[in-house]
Each structure stands twice: as structure tokens, then as C-alpha cells.
Amino acid sequence: MAGITRYGSYLPYNRLQRAAIGAGKGERTVASYDEDSVSMGVEAARDAVRGAPGIDTLIFATTSPPYAEKLNAATVAAALDLPRTLRSLELGASTRMGIGALLAGADAAAGGGRALVVASDVVIGAPGGGRESGSGDGAVAFVTGPDSEAIARVVGRASATAEILDVWRLPSDPFAKQWEERFGAETLGPIVLDTATRALKDAGVGPADLKTVILDGTNARAMAVVPEALRLKPEQLADPLLGSVGRTGAAHAGLLLARALDSSNAGDRILIVVGGDGCDALVLEVTGKLAAARPAHSVDRWLGSKRNDLPYNTYLKWRGILPFEPPRRPEPERPAAPPMQRAGHWKHAFFGSRCESCGTGHLPPQRVCVKCAAVDQMREERFADTSCKVATYTLDHLAYTLQPPVVAAIVDYDGGGRLSCELTDVDPKSVKIGNELEMTFRRLYTGQGVHNYFWKARPKR
Amino acid sequence: MASNGIKDRVAIVGMGCTPFGEHWDKGADDLLVDAATEAYKSAGVAPDDVDAYWLGTMGSGVSGLMLSEALKLPYKPVTRLENMCATGSEAMRNAAYAVASGAYDLVMAIGVEKLKDSGFSGLTGSRPPSDGTDPSMTAPATFSLLAPAYAKKYGVDEATLKQVLARIAWKNHKNGAKNPKAQFRKEVAMDKICASPSVAGMLGIFDCSGVSDGSAAAILCRAEDAHRYSKHPIYLKALSFAAGPAEGFFSQDYDFTSFPEVVASSRDAYKQAGVTDPREQISMAEVHDCFTPTELVLMEDMGFSPRGQAWKDEQEGRFDLEGAQPVNPDGGLKSFGHPIGASGLRMMYEMWLQLRGEAGARQIKSPKLGLTHNLGGAPGRCVSFVSIVGNSLG
Numbered sequence: 001m002a003g004i005t006r007y008g009s010y011l012p013y014n015r016l017q018r019a020a021i022g023a024g025k026g027e028r029t030v031a032s033y034d035e036d037s038v039s040m041g042v043e044a045a046r047d048a049v050r051g052a053p054g055i056d057t058l059i060f061a062t063t064s065p066p067y068a069e070k071l072n073a074a075t076v077a078a079a080l081d082l083p084r085t086l087r088s089l090e091l092g093a094s095t096r097m098g099i100g101a102l103l104a105g106a107d108a109a110a111g112g113g114r115a116l117v118v119a120s121d122v123v124i125g126a127p128g129g130g131r132e133s134g135s136g137d138g139a140v141a142f143v144t145g146p147d148s149e150a151i152a153r154v155v156g157r158a159s160a161t162a163e164i165l166d167v168w169r170l171p172s173d174p175f176a177k178q179w180e181e182r183f184g185a186e187t188l189g190p191i192v193l194d195t196a197t198r199a200l201k202d203a204g205v206g207p208a209d210l211k212t213v214i215l216d217g218t219n220a221r222a223m224a225v226v227p228e229a230l231r232l233k234p235e236q237l238a239d240p241l242l243g244s245v246g247r248t249g250a251a252h253a254g255l256l257l258a259r260a261l262d263s264s265n266a267g268d269r270i271l272i273v274v275g276g277d278g279c280d281a282l283v284l285e286v287t288g289k290l291a292a293a294r295p296a297h298s299v300d301r302w303l304g305s306k307r308n309d310l311p312y313n314t315y316l317k318w319r320g321i322l323p324f325e326p327p328r329r330p331e332p333e334r335p336a337a338p339p340m341q342r343a344g345h346w347k348h349a350f351f352g353s354r355c356e357s358c359g360t361g362h363l364p365p366q367r368v369c370v371k372c373a374a375v376d377q378m379r380e381e382r383f384a385d386t387s388c389k390v391a392t393y394t395l396d397h398l399a400y401t402l403q404p405p406v407v408a409a410i411v412d413y414d415g416g417g418r419l420s421c422e423l424t425d426v427d428p429k430s431v432k433i434g435n436e437l438e439m440t441f442r443r444l445y446t447g448q449g450v451h452n453y454f455w456k457a458r459p460k461r
Numbered sequence: 462m463a464s465n466g467i468k469d470r471v472a473i474v475g476m477g478c479t480p481f482g483e484h485w486d487k488g489a490d491d492l493l494v495d496a497a498t499e500a501y502k503s504a505g506v507a508p509d510d511v512d513a514y515w516l517g518t519m520g521s522g523v524s525g526l527m528l529s530e531a532l533k534l535p536y537k538p539v540t541r542l543e544n545m546c547a548t549g550s551e552a553m554r555n556a557a558y559a560v561a562s563g564a565y566d567l568v569m570a571i572g573v574e575k576l577k578d579s580g581f582s583g584l585t586g587s588r589p590p591s592d593g594t595d596p597s598m599t600a601p602a603t604f605s606l607l608a609p610a611y612a613k614k615y616g617v618d619e620a621t622l623k624q625v626l627a628r629i630a631w632k633n634h635k636n637g638a639k640n641p642k643a644q645f646r647k648e649v650a651m652d653k654i655c656a657s658p659s660v661a662g663m664l665g666i667f668d669c670s671g672v673s674d675g676s677a678a679a680i681l682c683r684a685e686d687a688h689r690y691s692k693h694p695i696y697l698k699a700l701s702f703a704a705g706p707a708e709g710f711f712s713q714d715y716d717f718t719s720f721p722e723v724v725a726s727s728r729d730a731y732k733q734a735g736v737t738d739p740r741e742q743i744s745m746a747e748v749h750d751c752f753t754p755t756e757l758v759l760m761e762d763m764g765f766s767p768r769g770q771a772w773k774d775e776q777e778g779r780f781d782l783e784g785a786q787p788v789n790p791d792g793g794l795k796s797f798g799h800p801i802g803a804s805g806l807r808m809m810y811e812m813w814l815q816l817r818g819e820a821g822a823r824q825i826k827s828p829k830l831g832l833t834h835n836l837g838g839a840p841g842r843c844v845s846f847v848s849i850v851g852n853s854l855g
Contacts (some may be wrong), residue, residue, distance in 0.1 A: 328582045335593030343592035362711055364594065370711040392610060392717060394662035396602040398583070408602045408661075412713045420596035420603075420710060444593065452593035 002109030003150025004102075004284070006143040008047030008295040009258040010040050010120075011136075011245060013425035013461070015308035016315050023133030026243035027308055031122045031137035033318040033402035034424055034442040034456065037062040038072050040139035041120035042079040042441040044251075046384075047295035048141040049080055049116060055143065057108045057115035058082060061091040061101035061250045064122045066443070066451055068171060075453060076118060078348035079441050081382065095121070095218060096276040098250035102142055103280060106154045109144035117142045121249025124319050126175040136246025140254035151290040152261065152270070156203020156283035160195045164188060164277060167218040174321070178218070185221030192222050192275040193229050199281035200271065207232055210283075211268035212260045214238045216253040217275030226273060244303055257284075259299040264290060297461070305461040307427060318402055327400040332447035345380065350439060350455050352417055353378035361417030383439070387414045388457060390435045395428050407431055411457050425458040436460045464701065466733025469854045471557045471697045473679050474690035475504025478810040481675035481798035482644040489521045489575045490531035492676035496803075497532055497571055500678035504690045508532065511680065512565035514539040517552035517572035518802035520586060528571065543802075545837025546749065547702070547846040548572060550805025553679055554700045554846065560681050567686075571678035574800030583672065584801075596710075600751065601669055603839035605662030607754035610717035615769035623663055625772045626753040627654040630667045630795060632781055633750060637792025639782075639822040644673045644798035668753040673798030677806035679813075684854065693817045698830065699733035699849040701726040709841020722845040723762040723836060730847035731764075736830070739764040743786065743849070744828035745815060747808035749836040750793040759834065760788070763847075782823060790815065790823050805846065808833035816852040828852075 012035055015027040031040060041060060049055065060073035073088040089104065091097040098119030105115035120139035125131025147153050166184035169176035178184070200206065207230040215223040215237070227237060238256045240247070248255055253274045260270055266288040273281045316322035345351040346364045353365035357374040363383060368375050393409035407423040409431070423431065424442060437457040444452045477499025479492050487495075493516075501508055516528040516539055525539025544551040549572030556570040579585055584600065612622045631651050637643040649667060657665030680690070687694035703726035709715035727739070736742045743765065750756040760771035765786055766779075774780065780788035791797055791811035794804060812831035814820040835846045 328580065330579075330581060330585055333588075333591075336590030339590055339592035343594060347592050347594050360711075366711075370706055370708050391713065392606050394602045394605040395659070396599055396605075396661040397658070398601055398660050399597075399599045406599075406602070408598045410606070410717075416713065418711055418713050418715075420598055422597070447593075454594045 001147050001153060002106045002144055003147055003153035004142050005145035005149045005151060006048045006052045006293055006295070007258050007261055008044045008141045009255055009297065009299045009302060010044035010139040011299070011302035012040065012138065013305065013307055014310050015306050016310050016312065017308055018133050020312045021133055028133065028246035029136040029138055029248070030310055030315055030318070032424060034444060035122070036066045036443050037064045037120040037122055037139070038066050038075050039441050039443050039453065040137065041076050041118040041141065044120065044139035045076065045080055045116060045118050045141040047297055048143050052143045054114050055082055055116045056085070056087060056113045057105070058086055058088045059091065059101040059104050059115055059117045060088070061097040061119040062121050063092055063095055063249050065090070065092055075348065078344060079453070081349040082116070094276050095250045095252065096274045096278065096280055098140070099253045099272060099274040099280045099282070102254060103157060103282060105142060105144040109146060115144045117144065119251045119254045121251050123247070123249045124174060124321070127316065127321060131176060134242065134246055136248045138245060138248035138251045138255055140251045140258050142254065149289070150287055151293045152284040152286050154282055155285045156199050156205065157281065158195045158198035158202055159278065159280050160191050161278035162188070162191050167276065181219060181221055184219035188217070188219050188222035188275050189225040192217065192273060192279045193225050195279035195281045196226055196230070196271065196273045199283055203283035205269055205283055209269055210236055210271050211264065212236065212238050212270045214253055214256045214260065214270065214272040216240065216247070216256065219275060222275050223273070255299060261286070261290060262294065262298040262300065266290065302461070314403070329400050332445045334448035334450035335452045347454055350382060350384040351380045352383050354381045359416070361413060361415060363413070363417045363419045383413055383417060384455070388412060388437045388439070390431060390433050390437060391418065392433055393423070393431055409457065411437060421457045423458060424456040425461070464729050464733065466699055467557065467561045468698050468733055468735070469696050470561045470684055471681055472684045472687035472694035473681055473697070473809065473813060474687050474694045475500050475506065475680035476678065476810050476813045477503055478642060478677040478807055479675050480642040481673045481800060481803070481807070483577050484674040485577065487674065489518070489527070489573050492573050492575070492674060493528055493531045493571060496573070496676035496678040497569065500569060500680050504680040506567065506680065506690060509535065511537070511567050511569050513537060513559060513568045515552040515556040515568070515570045516541045517543065517548035517570070517805070518574060519543050519545065519548050521573055521575045521802065544844055546751065546801055547805060547835035547837045547844055548802045549677065549807070550833065550835045550846040550848065551702070553806060553809060553848070554702060556681055557697055557700055560683055567680065567682050569678055569680050570806060571676065572802040572804070572806045573676040574802040575674050576672045576800055577674050598839070599661065600839070601661040601664055604752040604755055605664045606717045607758055607840055608663040611754065611758065614716065614718045615772070617772055619663065622772065623655065625757065625775050626663065626668055627651055628775055629750070629753040629756050630654050633789050633793040633795035636782055636790055636823060637796025640792050640797065643792040643796050644671055645796040664752060670751050670794035670799045673800050675798060675800040675803045675807065677803045677810050679806055679809055693852065695813055695816045695850050695852050696854055697848065698851055699730035699847065701729035701733065701847045702844065703729070704844045705842060707842035715841050717840050719758060720762050720836065720840060720843060720845060722843050723759060723834070726845040726847045727763045730849050734830070734849040736849065740766070740786065742830060743832045744830050745787045745790055745825050746832040746834065747789055747791065747793070747811055748834040750789055750795050751799065751836070755836065756788065763834065782825070787825050790820070790825060805833065805835045808835070809848070809850070812850050816850065
């Protein structure tokens with residue numbers, strides 16, 4: 001058997017108020033213009049991989065892949081500085097694949113490996129529709145390993161696959177469609193209930209023994225058959241975070257699991273049931289190792305760190321739904337493959353260099369030391385987790401950005417090193433010299449059809 | 462190992478300068494023909510008399526062919542060079558060494574830029590293929606960092622500093638209003654400058670130099686030959702250049718209140734020219750006022766003002782046209798405009814006019830030594846050029 005040994009989650013900084021789109025109360029999370037499923041997946045995984053050695057497999061699940069054909073998982077692996085010998089898998093086409101990936105990760109662990117499972121989505125719905133207002137953007141990550149190291153052991157599971165026209169989207173379509181929801185409920189509901197029941201039987205656990213039940217799926221009515229049929233009490237049902245986050249696609253079930261783990265105790269049993277073109281269900285049992293292995297950011301910590309004054313038209317621009325007047329500036333050029341390859345460790349994993357002769361840190365890495373002029377005396381050093389602060393900054397009202405003004409900062413790193421860097425996830429009015437910052441992996445822009453990933457700094461969340 | 466200089470060994474015997482501005486009706490080749498023709502005439506020479514050319518342009522053409530084709534030169538050597546905003550000055554520096562070496566007898570340095578053909582606002586450079594991680598701070602943003610740093614270091618409150626910066630813009634526009642070749646030829650009131658919308662940090666539109674087209678040229682020879690071409694040549698006393706190691710971009714010690722490259726290049730220039738007290742001995746200067754706080758900091762880096770005092774000197778009008786040490790008498794980058802390849806030579810053109818008593822409404826009384834300065838890049842990572850010129854030997 002196998003289980004989860006570490007986990008991490010990520011919610012973006014911005015929120016769209018439902019009132020701003022005439023869709024009732026609450027808010028949904030919105031990935032920034034410089035985020036995508038890869039960048040958010042990296043953020044969730046950073047917390048998960050700290051102190052988790054020996055990852056040999058990466059499984060990335062998303063229904064919003066930045067590239068339709070180029071392994072997005074490779075970018076995730078590069079940003080996390082995972083080993084070259086890594087095995088990688090990329091899953092998609094259904095939001096159920098987030099938990100599908102977790103089950104595959106458990107399989108890898110049962111075979112003696114350790115898998116990093118990342119599920120992440122930017123969910124776009126047609127303006128004015130329920131998918132737009134009811135969805136959210138976010139990511140979650142799990143590391144799997146042997147029972148002996150698990151913070152939550154997989155004690156039962158079951159699956160089903162069913163060809164049902166419920167939710168669908170062609171690759172060329174920006175918005176998904178759904179058949180009449182009652183039809184999906186009618187056909188998927190029984191499959192979901194059956195799968196959940198089989199998982200409980202596999203675990204030897206009854207509904208009353210469950211501390212937390214996580215239900216997520218493409219069809220809310222289908223999922224709703226479970227609490228009634230299993231006679232679950234309201235306090236057993238995990239809050240689906242629809243009012244504060246929205247349904248985060250392939251990440252959602254995992255996100256709710258992460259939140260459950262944020263407050264679970266040893267011995268708690270958790271049932272996760274995810275419906276969509278079939279069903280995946282698993283039963284987890286929390287161990288005594290959880291307390292010492294929680295990530296630096298709980299889901300609630302991400303929830304509480306936000307800016308929720310995003311105008312609707314800005315949201316539409318960020319998601320590319322609304323064409324708008326471009327600036328009088330040339331289109332950005334695509335980054336070139338050979339320079340990106342040479343600079344890969346800097347560009348993706350944020351490795352600078354430190355002079356072994358005099359100890360001066362350099363960002364980007366250099367061959368010649370700026371302080372003592374020693375040549376080729378540098379060792380690589382990763383600055384991605386190094387605390388940093390605003391040395392000075394300016395608000396640039398002229399530079400083109402999808403969230404004006406640009407906050408252009410000179411960032412100084414603890415222990416030496418300096419970088420000219422754009423700040424993101426920041427209220428320009430709040431920036432002060434000395435503000436503490438942390439680095440975050442982002443998609444700077446897409447130039448001539450090539451995504452350009454790198455790092456920015458943001459105020460500590 | 463030395464920077465020996467070639468003081469008094471090279472003279473400028475003719476110059477030309479087109480008006481700077483939005484020349485929709487002129488291409489780069491037209492501007493080159495205009496500036497070159499004016500320079501030949503100024504030196505009283507025929508095109509064929511010039512032995513070699515140095516052409517400065519940042520992005521308006523490549524190869525010496527750009528000039529030789531426009532001027533129909535008969536198989537003369539033409540070097541095309543670039544050193545960011547110091548390009549025009551760099552053309553002159555290299556032309557001067559060539560003629561001092563004896564390889565040629567009469568040379569031309571000419572710079573040109575056509576910024577208005579791109580359709581884009583601001584500078585657009587083309588860069589080699591990159592890994593996509595280069596810092597992308599705009600020019601106004603990088604130079605705007607100078608202002609709060611200066612205010613903090615020298616205890617000047619930001620409202621006062623804003624006034625000082627506005628006064629620099631006001632001074633340069635006032636000078637430009639007296640200059641028929643400048644892009645902007647109207648005085649601008651202080652309150653209009655202060656009210657302009659923010660571009661970056663403390664800087665508004667009037668704190669930033671404009672985008673324009675133009676060309677300027679100089680004809681140089683060895684000092685002993687100058688009398689053949691001109692009764693009133695001017696003599697190069699110093700030519701210096703410093704390309705920085707970008708220390709400010711890596712080191713946390715850099716505090717954005719100085720340009721070490723300017724300090725290095727001006728010290729070298731003073732040594733070459735035998736200047737020991739720039740505040741007293743430099744009669745007038747054309748400096749790189751790409752943005753108003755740049756000019757402020759340059760006054761201290763070049764030793765015109767003691768550290769922390771330039772803001773007072775600016776306020777008191779020391780650097781006004783009528784002041785003790787006029788800076789940017791022709792309007793500066795601010796109102797003359799900044800076609801990159803031409804600017805350094807445009808600065809020398811003002812020194813040429815002033816030292817020969819031909820500056821008209823802008824004439825400074827009996828100037829002895831003039832200084833030109835260009836800066837290319839950003840605070841913390843730049844190149845700097847300084848020249849010193851005079852109208853007599855010794």
C-alpha cells in the first residue's frame with residue numbers, strides 16, 4: 001500500500017466579486033495575467049517538495065494546458081529542479097484527472113517510487129454563465145510514498161469509466177458546454193454512488209466512520225446523491241469553497257483534500273469522490289505523521305491573502321475573452337531556444353551564483369565576479385526560497401501591463417545578490433522600501449506563440 | 462598602461478547640424494546628406510577632401526554603406542559604430558584618434574537617428590535572441606529611481622526635489638526657446654511642468670527628453686593643419702570613455718545617487734585636459750539630460766557641485782544660461798531632442814558655436830573650456846563619455 005507523504009496548495013491573489021458580474025454573493029479566485037496552470041502548479045508543489053527527497057515521477061493534471069503539444073510537466077519539473085532521470089506523465093481532458101493523477105501517484109508509490117502529483121487549472125466560462133461565476137483558479141500538489149512515511153494512507157479505492165455527454169469542449173473552443181444538468185445527474189449519479197460504495201467496501205469502512213467526505217464533479221446534482229444515500233451528517237461534508245474560491249477544475253477535489261488535511265488528526269478517515277465521465281473514489285486514513293509535515297501555506301492562509309477589487313473588464317482582458325486596444329509598442333519577441341537551454345537553471349529554477357573567492361552573490365549567474373574579478377570561481381546557488389526585500393522601486397505608468405501601473409523594483413536578497421524585478425500580486429499604494437518579498441514563478445508573456453516563464457517577486461503571502 | 466589623451470592635437474574645423482524634430486518628410490539618408498553638406502561648407506572643403514568617416518547610429522542603419530551610399534562616397538573608409546546614447550560622441554572620439562595617428566589628414570564624424578519611422582512611442586531597440594529573463598524596466602522607470610534616492614541621502618524633502626527637477630526642465634526649455642534648431646522652442650511654465658501626469662515615480666512628461674529625428678557632423682584634422690580650413694577652429698583637450706561592469710545591478714552597495722561611470726570618465730577627461738577645479742574651470746557644459754534627475758546627479762558626478770549640493774545650485778540658477786556655469790545652453794536633450802546617434806555631435810555643435818561667438822541669443826560671455834557628456838544605459842549599468850574643448854591651444 002501507499003499514501004500521501006507531503007502536500008501543498010495554491011490560490012491566486014486576485015478575486016472577482018460575483019456582484020461585479022451580477023451573479024449573486026461571494027467571490028471566485030482569479031489567476032493573474034501572469035499565471036497559468038503550470039505556474040500555479042509550481043507554486044503548490046514548492047510547499048510539497050520541501051523536505052521530500054527522492055521524487056522519481058511527476059504526474060501533472062490540467063484541463064487548461066498552456067501548450068496543447070509540448071510537455072507542460074517538463075516546465076513544472078524544471079522550475080522545481082527535479083532530477084533529469086524523472087519519469088513524467090501529463091493527464092487532461094477531464095477535471096476528474098486531478099484525483100486520477102493522485103491514484104496514479106499512489107500506484108507509483110505502491111511500486112516503490114515517490115511521485116509528485118500536481119493538479120492545476122485556470123477555468124474559463126462564457127461571460128454571463130454559471131461556469132464563469134461558479135469556477136475558480138487554483139492548484140494542489142501531493143507527494144506519494146510508502147505507507148511507512150505516509151501522513152495519509154490510501155486504504156480503499158474504486159473507479160468507473162462511462163461514456164456520457166455531460167460536459168464537453170473542442171480544443172478550438174474557448175468555453176465548455178454542458179448538456180441539461182438533470183440528464184447528467186440521472187446517468188452519472190448512480191455511477192458515482194456505486195463507486196463510492198465500492199471504495200468504502202474496499203476500505204472496510206462505513207459512512208459513519210468517515211470524518212470528512214469530499215464530493216466534487218462536473219455535475220453537482222450527480223454528486224448530491226451521495227450524502228443522502230449514505231446518510232451523511234452535514235458536519236461530515238467538506239465545504240466545497242464555492243463562495244470563496246469556486247470550482248477549480250482538475251485541482252478542486254485535491255484542494256478540498258489539502259484543506260481537510262490542514263485540520264485533520266491522526267486516525268481521521270477521509271472519503272474523496274470525484275465524478276465526471278465516470279468516477280474515482282478513494283478512502284484515506286490520516287496518520288500521526290501529519291502534524292509535522294504540514295506545508296508552510298494552508299488553504300485558508302491563501303484564502304486570507306487577497307485583493308478583491310478586480311474589475312470585470314480586467315478579468316475578461318486577462319483571460320483573453322475581450323479584445324482590446326494594444327499599446328503602441330512592438331509585440332514581444334519569442335525567447336530563443338538555445339539561450340533558454342543554456343540559461344535553464346537560472347530561468348526556470350532561479351539559480352544564481354556565488355563567488356567562492358569572496359562570497360558575493362550574483363543574479364543572474366556570472367563567470368566573472370563583480371566584486372573581486374575572479375574568473376570561473378562560482379558555485380551555483382538557488383535563490384528561489386531566499387528572503388528578499390525592496391531596496392528601491394518606482395511605479396511606471398508608461399510601461400505596458402495588463403495591471404497598471406508596473407511596480408518596478410530593485411530587489412536585494414538576504415546574504416547578497418540583487419535583481420531588477422517586476423513585483424506582482426501587489427497593491428502599488430502599499431509598496432515601501434524594505435518590504436519583505438518572496439519569489440514566485442510566473443509566465444511573463446507569450447511572444448510569437450512561445451510562452452516565456454521566469455520569476456517575479458511579490459510581497460510575502 | 463595609461464590614458465594619455467591627445468590634448469591639443471586635434472581640431473574641429475567645420476560642423477553641421479540639422480534641426481531636430483519629427484521629420485516625416487526626411488529619411489536617415491536625407492538627414493545625413495543635410496548634416497554632411499553643412500559640415501563640408503562650414504570647413505570650406507569638398508566632399509572628396511575628406512579621407513575617412515565615422516558614422517554613428519544606434520538603430521537607423523547598419524554598415525558604413527549607409528553613409529557611403531547616401532553621399533556617393535568614392536570608396537572611402539566608413540566605420541559604423543554604436544555605443545548606446547554615446548554613439549555620436551563615440552564617432553567623434555574614434556575619428557579624432559584616427560586623424561591624430563596620422564593615418565588620415567581630414568576626417569568626418571557624423572551621427573544620425575530616425576526614431577519617428579517606427580510608429581511606436583518611446584525607444585524600441587532590437588535585441589539578439591535571448592532567454593527571456595532580461596530585466597525590462599523602461600528608461601523612465603530606471604532613471605526615476607535617482608530621485609527618491611537623492612532626496613533620502615541628502616535630506617531633501619520630496620516636494621522640494623520635485624521643484625528642483627521641474628526647474629531643470631524649465632531651464633532647458635527656456636534655452637531651447639532661443640534655439641532655431643531645437644525640437645521644442647517654447648518656454649514652459651513651472652506650474653505646467655509640475656502638473657504633468659506621472660510617467661514613472663516622481664517624473665512627469667516634462668521630466669523626460671523627447672523622441673526625435675536628426676543628424677549632426679564634425680570635420681576634424683590635426684591641430685597644426687587647422688588654419689587651412691578655419692580661422693576659428695576649436696581644439697579637443699580631452700576625450701574619455703568608461704564602460705561600467707554593471708556593478709550597480711549586482712551589488713547591494715549601489716544606492717542610485719551617482720553614476721560611477723561618469724565619475725570615472727570625467728576624472729579621466731580632467732586629467733587629460735589638465736583641469737583641476739571643474740567647478741571653476743569648465744565654462745559651460747552640454748550633459749546628458751535624458752531625464753531631469755539625471756542632470757541633477759551629473760552635476761555632482763562631474764564635480765560641478767559638491768555632493769549633496771547640486772539641488773541648491775540648480776535652485777539658485779548657477780546652471781542657467783546667465784548663471785556662473787551654464788549647463789545645456791542649447792536646450793539639452795530635453796528641448797533639442799534626442800536622436801540617439803546624433804546627440805553627442807549636436808552637443809559639440811553648441812560648443813563649436815559658443816566658442817566661436819556664433820551662439821546668437823544663447824551666447825555665453827567669453828567661454829574658455831566647454832564640456833560635452835553622454836550617458837548610455839541605466840543607473841547601475843551604463844557607459845559614459847566626456848569631452849573637453851576650447852578655442853585656444855594650451
